[in-house]
Amino acid sequence: MDRNAPVGVFDSGVGGMTVVREIIRQIPDERIVYFGDTARVPYGSKSKETVLHYARQIMEFLKTQKVKAVVVACNTATVYALEEISRETDIPVIGVVEPGARVAAAATKNGRIGVIGTEGTIKSGLYASYLKQLNSSFEVIGKACPLFVPLVEEGLWHDSVTDEIARRYLKELKEKEIDTLIMGCTHYPLIRSTIKRTIGDGVSLVNPAYETAVQLRRVLEWEDLIREEHSDNIASQYEFYVSDSPEKIQKFANSILSFEIHQAHQINIEEYTYDDDRCTDNH
Amino acid sequence: MDRNAPVGVFDSGVGGMTVVREIIRQIPDERIVYFGDTARVPYGSKSKETVLHYARQIMEFLKTQKVKAVVVACNTATVYALEEISRETDIPVIGVVEPGARVAAAATKNGRIGVIGTEGTIKSGLYASYLKQLNSSFEVIGKACPLFVPLVEEGLWHDSVTDEIARRYLKELKEKEIDTLIMGCTHYPLIRSTIKRTIGDGVSLVNPAYETAVQLRRVLEWEDLIREEHSDNIASQYEFYVSDSPEKIQKFANSILSFEIHQAHQINIEEYTYDDDRCTDNH
Structure with a gap:
């Protein structure tokens, strides 16, 4: 595993940015790839089956970003999906609960x-x-x-x-x-x-959010995965992806983070399919 | 076109049931297939591109139900998708706007x-x-x-x-x-x-909702598509499909309609793909 790889953070929408803020405060050198599922937000009123399906698609996307660890920055997704997605991957997955x-x-x-x-x-x-x-x-x-x-x-x-x-x-x-x-x-x-x-x-x-960032730092230390490089260009250290149009997250991010996000990318999250057979939980 | 085929009605969630209620009042013999996109609700805060993509998937699902006409019972979907999906099908498509x-x-x-x-x-x-x-x-x-x-x-x-x-x-x-x-x-x-x-x-x-049902009746009359059969079993006349778990829509439907819905079916709406090339609007 590449210790200089980014940490994946995902949420149903833009709220998980409060977790990103804590991670940046505590381990400022880490690279972060954030995904906000703004096309399907909110998760809080939806069923376990649906939220787990969404979380599995997001894990497939984060894999393409070669992340070294994942933070589930959404309480509902942690509740409904953390156990399953942790079991289905080899990298550390940390929830907020x-x-x-x-x-x-x-x-x-x-x-x-x-x-x-x-x-x-x-x-x-x-x-x-x-x-x-x-x-x-x-x-x-x-x-x-x-x-x-x-x-x-x-x-x-x-x-x-x-x-x-x-x-x-x-x-x-x-x-x-x-x-x-x-x-x-x-x-x-x-x-x-x-x-x-x-x-x-x-x-x-x-x-x-605060304690989740503390636990992420501990896990990265324990697994010897703390990043050794330092970025001078803060904009290149963080990448933001969303499933709906990017304007909203840029506005919200800029009101929460201490630096300007210049660009968020939109992806079609439905295209990320996973192998049903590998999943122990039917859906 | 089979005049005894059902009318398709779709909405981002359960709200479109208020339109179903008006259709039932005005043309009580028509069969209805309702789809509520409860796994991705709400549409109102999302982009045109995303809502149009969702509407196109739903049209593919309704095609499998062999509907003779479609009512877009959602204002946001009417606003963002009616023009495109009407052009992409041969059956009448009626919006609420x-x-x-x-x-x-x-x-x-x-x-x-x-x-x-x-x-x-x-x-x-x-x-x-x-x-x-x-x-x-x-x-x-x-x-x-x-x-x-x-x-x-x-x-x-x-x-x-x-x-x-x-x-x-x-x-x-x-x-x-x-x-x-x-x-x-x-x-x-x-x-x-x-x-x-x-x-x-x-x-x-x-x-x-009221006037949309009036317009549906007019269009069906004009196209010679008014149903000629009569169902004695009201439960078999209406079919309800959702993308998230069915409990919520049953509860909501039962509080709005004058009869009990006994069953709603869950489908995976993401599986309904359409031919991008046929669509004039890129997404």
Whole structure:
């Protein structure tokens, strides 16, 4: 494996850029190939079967980019596909759920942990099952927040409507007196201040993006895959691919990253087929 | 062409069911094959290129169902794909935009017409261009309402948050003193009462679904394609296909239609390929 090869990062859309930002902060010399499935976004309300099929196509695309490791920067895709796609490849594949669960487990004092995310992420109970592996006495309360993503995408980051929706979604978690809350969707850190104000200062907010980047660094070190080169031209170090037209991701990326993305490439992700027989899960 | 063949109806998801409802009311003997692209929903925020590609795949699927006519029950797909897919087939293809524009043109007295819809529908200006063909002195004011679909899907049909969002979206249309408002998205009739209350009683609300069904009946009569048989078993008369898992559409259909849908079928829509060379538009 070429240690100077890029790391693949994928998401259902542009939200995974919050994970890219953390990777750039922590291991700035790594090259990154990002894929955002903007033609089929969102994943959060779709079935496991569909999301797994999409993740497998994306893995085929990332293989053509000769990546040395993959970060699944989407909670729903981690929940529905991480286990299968990890088994189906030889390179390390890191999801956002386990790192998020580990930080929450370390942060909680009263053992009551809240998880917010898409319908798929919450229904799966995957955060709860990781948390209970770490400490079976944890009480985990999940709450799907399907309006948060459209509110973020509509730009209502600081708005009375977002406040009101947050009050409703977080009501039960407040009543159950959680002391730790996992933001189980890559869009949520963008309305962090609303979530923080609504749930209260006493509750620790966990952003899995940060810890995912820490785990990526550890895995690359462990596998002796840390890049040895250094790029002077930052634009050439990061490549962005999407399945719908590239304008949106450029706008979003430029609002999140500390440098300008000059170009994103559009690909037809449906063309990336995989061998059904190799997959243990029928679909 | 077999006059007893079914009519194909497609939408990005489940919203097109409001059009199915109108067709059933007006031509109850027709058989219908519905396809909802639930694995790739929504279309409203995606590019023309992507939506046209999806529409072409769906036309290939509907061909396998031997449909005698197609209704594009999705405003965004009508806007981005109707012209191309009509040209690429021999059967009649009816969209929702032209019928909606005709009713609005007949309804307005002061010539100021509002159009609400997805980003794609509004950006295209297609309602405005149809309306201006009918009467060049019309003033058409479009407003994209991206949060309406998620609010409807979250079930907030009668809710203070939906009221507040409606107030913001419709503010400019009110100020411009429109007397007619086209609900240019199949989800919007489900929050008709909120829209009506917000925009005011003096404004006529146009639901293109109704007029689309009228136009379908006219076209079938004109082409001598009205079905001559009568089904006693209503369940066998309508077939529902989706690209994601079928539970959601069954729930939604059962809340909209006057009979129970017992079964919806899932298909892999990506498998329906078309001949690029026949298409005049490169993608």
